[in-house]
Amino acid sequence: MKEELISFNDVLIKPQYSNVMSRGDVNLSTTLSRGLVLDIPIIASNMDTVCELEMARKMSELGGMGVLHRNLTKEERLLAIRNLMAWDAVSAVAVGVHGIDKKVLGSYLYNGVKAIVVDVAHGDAIHVYNAITEIKCFLERNSHNVCLIGGNVATGDAVERMASAGADCVKVGIGPGAACLTRVNTGVGVPQLSAIMDCAEKADHVGVTVIADGGIKTPGDVAKAIAAGADAVMLGGMLAGTDEAPGDVQIIKGQRVKSYRGMASSGAGSEYVEGAEGFVDYKGPVAGVIKAVTNGLRSAMSYSNSKTIAEFMAKAEFVRVSPMSLGENGAHGTIL
Secondary structure: OOOOOOOHHHEEEOOOOOOOOOHHHOOOOEEEEOOEEEOOOEEEOOOOOOOOHHHHHHHHHOOOEEEEOOOOOHHHHHHHHHHHHHOOOOOEEEEOOOOOOHHHHHHHHHOOOOEEEEOOOOOOOHHHHHHHHHHHHHHHHHOOOOEEEEEEEOOHHHHHHHHHHOOOEEEEOOOOOOOEOHHHHHOOOOOHHHHHHHHHHHHHHHOOEEEEEOOOOOHHHHHHHHHOOOOEEEEOHHHHOEOOOOOOOEEEOOEEEEEEEOOOOOOOOOOOOOEOEEEEEOOEOHHHHHHHHHHHHHHHHHHOOOOOHHHHHHHOOEEEOOHHHHHHOOOOOOOO
């Protein structure tokens, strides 16, 4: 067994001398591939309780991106992509690895999709790489500007294999998600912050980018993920309770909530259950959540004397904290 690995609660970002005069001077834009640049490094997860047409449209309007999930029919995904194109919004769509339909892929490209996300729980597998290579060859024959995103993985070696197969960007995260039971039911995973660091280092070496997917609960976690080398973060549970997420607001024990489930849950159609099902608090418009995240990220970058994400990755320093010190975090001794 190697050195102890870490997740978000194990560290803080060390404050540094800064000449960033205003948080408004911070630039949050990020490049995921030659054809995909986002104004903010935030992506709505391809989950059926998180992102469909309304969420994808709003995320694009806010400067990020939403990924249409696989439980939509091919026709529903295509219609959503067409609508997003008509609204001049960025569109991305998740696909599986079995029975790749080139005609359907072609229709996605024709209607302006910006990213294809190969959606698999364990991306470091031969059949996934074969699918990525097949899709990449199709994209190169038909479009040079669509970002091919593969995942999910949790090691630098897997990133290298995925890049060799043809991925432009790699999703990082095995088991840390709020609705994920993979670590409980299988014992498999890598603590997320260490996974991001390992994968980002290898991604830089082989010329691809990474998305931190899972385990992010606060704006501070977003900042830590970016500081660790993630070019963007993918949010699920943080966005599931918003107006733009699929599903209606319900009242349970006097509280307003919305449904949330993992895509490997039985409710989402998985035979091998590695996803939980439940509810999250209702949060109102997604714009409020995104504003809180971007404000926190801008502040974190200013604390590290960084005006760009590239500077933040280079300058940010982590300090280890003990579990006992967690009591210092947050509003304590205050009636909220």
